[in-house]
Amino acid sequence: MEKEPGRCDYCGCKVPWYAHICGPCYQKLILVRKLRGIVYDIKRQAEEEKRDSG
Secondary structure, eight states: OOOOTTBOTTTOOBOOTTOSSOHHHHHHHHHHHHHHHHHHHHHHHHHHHHHHHO
16 A cells, blocks of 8 residues: 555644654654553563562
8 A cells, every 4th residue: 555645654644745644643653662661671670570589
């Protein structure tokens, strides 16, 4: 499926010709990246605790 120029890559709403993503989708991506970082930190801490106790 080819992207239509002037449309958001994620939701399809209109964006300026030079943009690939709209503001709300950009904010959602930022939140997803923050959540991934938190999950990674939790996993790392759990592995360290497992190594230390085991």
